[in-house]
Amino acid sequence: MAKLTLDDLKRIKEEVRSTTVLRDGGFRARVNIPMGTCGIAAGARKLMSVVLKEIEEKKITDVMVTTSGCAGLCSREPMATVEILGKPPVKYCDLNEEKMREIFVHHVLNGEMLEAYALARGSETTY
Amino acid sequence: MKTYRTHLMVCAGTGCVSCGSLSLKERLEAELKDRGLSDEVKVVITGCNGFCAEGPIMVVYPEGIFYKKLTPEDIPFLVEEHFLKGRPVEKFLYTGPAIQETVPLLKDIPFFQHQVLRALRNRGLIDAENINEYIARDGYAALSKVLFSMKPEEVIQEVKISGLRGRGGAGFPTGLKWEEGRRYDSFPKYVICNGDEGDPGAFMDRSVLEADPHSVLEGMTICGYALDAHQGYIYVRAEYPLAIHRLNIAIEQARNYGLLGRDILGSGFDFDIGIYPGAGAFVCGESTALMYSLEGKRGMPRIKPPRSTEAGLWGQPTVLNNVETFANVAPILLKGGEWFASLGTEGSKGTKVFALTGTVNNVGLIEVPMGTSLQTIVYDIGGGIPDKREFKAVQIGGPSGACLPTPLLNIEVDFDSLDEAGAMMGSGGLVVMNDSTCMVDTARFFTDFSVDESCGKCVPCRVGMKVMLNILNRIIMGKGEIEDIERLERLGQHIKETSHCGLGKTAPNPVLSTIRYFRNEYEAHIQDKRCPALVCVDLIQFRVDAEKCKKCGLCKKACPAEAITWEKKAPAVIDLEKCIRCRSCIQACKFNAIE
Numbered sequence: 001m002a003k004l005t006l007d008d009l010k011r012i013k014e015e016v017r018s019t020t021v022l023r024d025g026g027f028r029a030r031v032n033i034p035m036g037t038c039g040i041a042a043g044a045r046k047l048m049s050v051v052l053k054e055i056e057e058k059k060i061t062d063v064m065v066t067t068s069g070c071a072g073l074c075s076r077e078p079m080a081t082v083e084i085l086g087k088p089p090v091k092y093c094d095l096n097e098e099k100m101r102e103i104f105v106h107h108v109l110n111g112e113m114l115e116a117y118a119l120a121r122g123s124e125t126t127y
Numbered sequence: 128m129k130t131y132r133t134h135l136m137v138c139a140g141t142g143c144v145s146c147g148s149l150s151l152k153e154r155l156e157a158e159l160k161d162r163g164l165s166d167e168v169k170v171v172i173t174g175c176n177g178f179c180a181e182g183p184i185m186v187v188y189p190e191g192i193f194y195k196k197l198t199p200e201d202i203p204f205l206v207e208e209h210f211l212k213g214r215p216v217e218k219f220l221y222t223g224p225a226i227q228e229t230v231p232l233l234k235d236i237p238f239f240q241h242q243v244l245r246a247l248r249n250r251g252l253i254d255a256e257n258i259n260e261y262i263a264r265d266g267y268a269a270l271s272k273v274l275f276s277m278k279p280e281e282v283i284q285e286v287k288i289s290g291l292r293g294r295g296g297a298g299f300p301t302g303l304k305w306e307e308g309r310r311y312d313s314f315p316k317y318v319i320c321n322g323d324e325g326d327p328g329a330f331m332d333r334s335v336l337e338a339d340p341h342s343v344l345e346g347m348t349i350c351g352y353a354l355d356a357h358q359g360y361i362y363v364r365a366e367y368p369l370a371i372h373r374l375n376i377a378i379e380q381a382r383n384y385g386l387l388g389r390d391i392l393g394s395g396f397d398f399d400i401g402i403y404p405g406a407g408a409f410v411c412g413e414s415t416a417l418m419y420s421l422e423g424k425r426g427m428p429r430i431k432p433p434r435s436t437e438a439g440l441w442g443q444p445t446v447l448n449n450v451e452t453f454a455n456v457a458p459i460l461l462k463g464g465e466w467f468a469s470l471g472t473e474g475s476k477g478t479k480v481f482a483l484t485g486t487v488n489n490v491g492l493i494e495v496p497m498g499t500s501l502q503t504i505v506y507d508i509g510g511g512i513p514d515k516r517e518f519k520a521v522q523i524g525g526p527s528g529a530c531l532p533t534p535l536l537n538i539e540v541d542f543d544s545l546d547e548a549g550a551m552m553g554s555g556g557l558v559v560m561n562d563s564t565c566m567v568d569t570a571r572f573f574t575d576f577s578v579d580e581s582c583g584k585c586v587p588c589r590v591g592m593k594v595m596l597n598i599l600n601r602i603i604m605g606k607g608e609i610e611d612i613e614r615l616e617r618l619g620q621h622i623k624e625t626s627h628c629g630l631g632k633t634a635p636n637p638v639l640s641t642i643r644y645f646r647n648e649y650e651a652h653i654q655d656k657r658c659p660a661l662v663c664v665d666l667i668q669f670r671v672d673a674e675k676c677k678k679c680g681l682c683k684k685a686c687p688a689e690a691i692t693w694e695k696k697a698p699a700v701i702d703l704e705k706c707i708r709c710r711s712c713i714q715a716c717k718f719n720a721i722e
Contacts (some may be wrong), residue, residue, distance in 0.1 A: 002385075003384065003385025003390070003392075003393070004384045004385050004386065004392060005392060005393050006271055006275065006392055006393070009262060009267060009268075009271060009392065012262050012263070013262050013263055013266075013268070015263075016259045016260060016262060016263035017263040017264075018130075019129070019130060019131070019263075020134075020252075020253070020260055020263050020264070022133075022134060022188050022189040023134055023136070023188040023189070023252050024252075025189075025191065025234075032213075033213075034213065035211060035212045035213045036212055037212075040211070040212075045163075048132070048167065051132075052130055052131075052132055052166075052167060055130050056130035064190075065132040065133075065189070066132075066189065066190060066213065067211075067212065067213030068212075068213040068214070069212050069213055069214040070212075
């Protein structure tokens with residue numbers, strides 16, 4: 001291993017920081033994907049992969065991804081809830097990978113709700 | 128770098144490892160793999176989380192959910208429920224002694240709420256065996272700042288401003304020590320980290336070394352730069368294999384990165400660190416004895432002056448600091464001495480790590496601002512005394528410290544207030560004792576320890592402590608005389624004044640403090656031939672008080688010698704011929720009916 005320079009040290013810090021930042025709190029937004037049996041069956045795992053991939057590619061450090069149980073509306077799965085801190089959460093339904101990507105870019109990153117896919121404001125309580 | 132949605136921080140401090148946290152980790156990884164979650168959920172092994180009483184511990188981020196007392200058998204259910212379906216599992220969440228509902232989040236648990244983490248800033252948050260995670264949390268940022276933008280004098284000045292005092296016990300100002308070490312123009316100079324933590328019940332240094340070894344390496348390197356020293360040694364107990372293991376990994380990684388060794392970060396400054404496992408002598412925690420031991424000689428303190436800063440290891444200028452002291456250094460240089468001094472009391476700045484043990488609900492490792500009251504530590508953080516018993520005393524400072532009684536619970540803990548109370552900060556062991564503890568017996572325990580560990584160099588400690596022990600043994604056997612109390616006090620005072628090293632000077636503290644605060648117990652042992660806490664077997668009658676006896680028969684079940692006769696609706700009777708005085712019945716009796 002080559003010896004580090006000051007710049008290397010900063011680079012490592014930034015790189016690793018982006019992966020460990022979720023241990024610190026201080027998030028700007030949260031994406032919650034219900035993962036009940038119904039959600040998983042309807043393809044919630046694919047949504048999860050999309051979100052994680054977006055975060056990884058765009059090096060985003062202030063978005064928290066969580067899962068929750070069945071939201072009770074099994075017929076409209078897979079769903080996702082987007083919450084920009086300080087604003088009411090918005091629940092999206094009947095999603096697929098493409099829609100999820102759109103929501104991520106528009107709502108999570110730019111703060112604009114995508115009304116076309118939205119079900120309602122509000123969310124079940126999660127930790 | 129790969130992104131995971133969830134990090135599972137599994138505590139792998141010595142406490143949790145001994146409760147099986149490593150098999151927990153294996154099971155977790157296997158289960159996550161089975162469920163296809165390996166790419167989303169990452170398992171990280173951390174150092175001591177601090178809440179040892181609830182181990183093995185796992186904290187789930189980003190939510191910060193705290194799981195306690197997990198077993199490998201719990202894992203499949205937990206993984207399915209929480210990590211697959213997103214439902215935190217109620218039955219593994221924390222619930223406190225006075226709390227009805229479960230507390231899901233770590234930050235809401237009272238044990239953690241009153242703490243301020245500085246020396247332990249990375250505990251439970253990084254993988255102790257991965258230097259990158261340390262770097263991600265500002266690791267080695269202080270070192271680069273120091274090497275490229277500060278003169279050694281400025282480093283020392285900043286440490287002086289911070290008011291940092293040695294965390295090993297005596298509380299000598301760190302900045303002053305470094306300045307002394309810099310003043311002498313004799314080379315090479317040495318930096319030593321004292322990790323020979325020997326006090327019964329203390330495990331602060333071990334936890335720092337296990338959880339965040341790089342913080343110590345960085346602090347030592349900064350010290351080396353300030354002194355113009357190029358070699359450091361960490362003297363650590365051989366009884367701490369995990370700490371040594373993690374230190375070895377950390378040193379290796381730092382060397383590979385060029386953060387130790389020649390030309391650190393291209394600055395031209397050279398510094399390297401070696402590990403020296405101690406062979407287990409308590410006296411080697413004394414700085415001069417430690418240096419002899421490092422040199423391969425018998426560990427015995429020597430006469431000062433010269434101080435170690437002038438002529439220490441191999442006769443060269445040497446600065447020796449404690450593990451926790453070094454762990455505090457990097458943030459001081461990064462954030463400034465004034466930031467550090469913003470917490471604490473007039474004479475003691477910053478925070479202090481304590482190992483909280485004994486009869487207290489929340490046994491664990493804590494860090495609180497200097498000046499926090501014992502009340503807060505024992506009740507708010509420690510969660511009070513279990514089993515409906517009464518608080519009696521807290522022993523602070525190990526064999527050099529004292530037992531402080533209830534009226535002193537409001538004492539604001541810092542170097543000076545403890546000194547006034549006849550105690551000592553020591554390295555920070557806090558042993559809580561309830562009303563079933565006999566203070567004379569406690570004093571005897573620590574005296575016995577000091578006698579065992581006396582190096583034998585000076586008469587007051589070698590002979591004096593032995594005489595004190597003999598007197599205490601006599602009292603405990605019911606052969607004490609009332610003059611013994613005064614004898615102990617006089618002798619203790621002599622030993623304090625005439626002993627050679629710090630260990631001898633403080634060895635009588637346990638006896639002197641218990642006489643000062645619990646004189647009535649000594650008098651009960653001597654005059655009434657009675658041990659109020661029913662600990663000293665020679666002073667127990669082993670007689671059942673028929674009025675207090677509730678005729679439940681628990682004592683009969685507990686007796687291994689079949690010395691107790693009991694029939695329904697009749698008080699128990701102990702046959703003293705058969706009784707082996709093991710105290711099993713006393714511990715079994717819920718009504719204090721046995722005297």
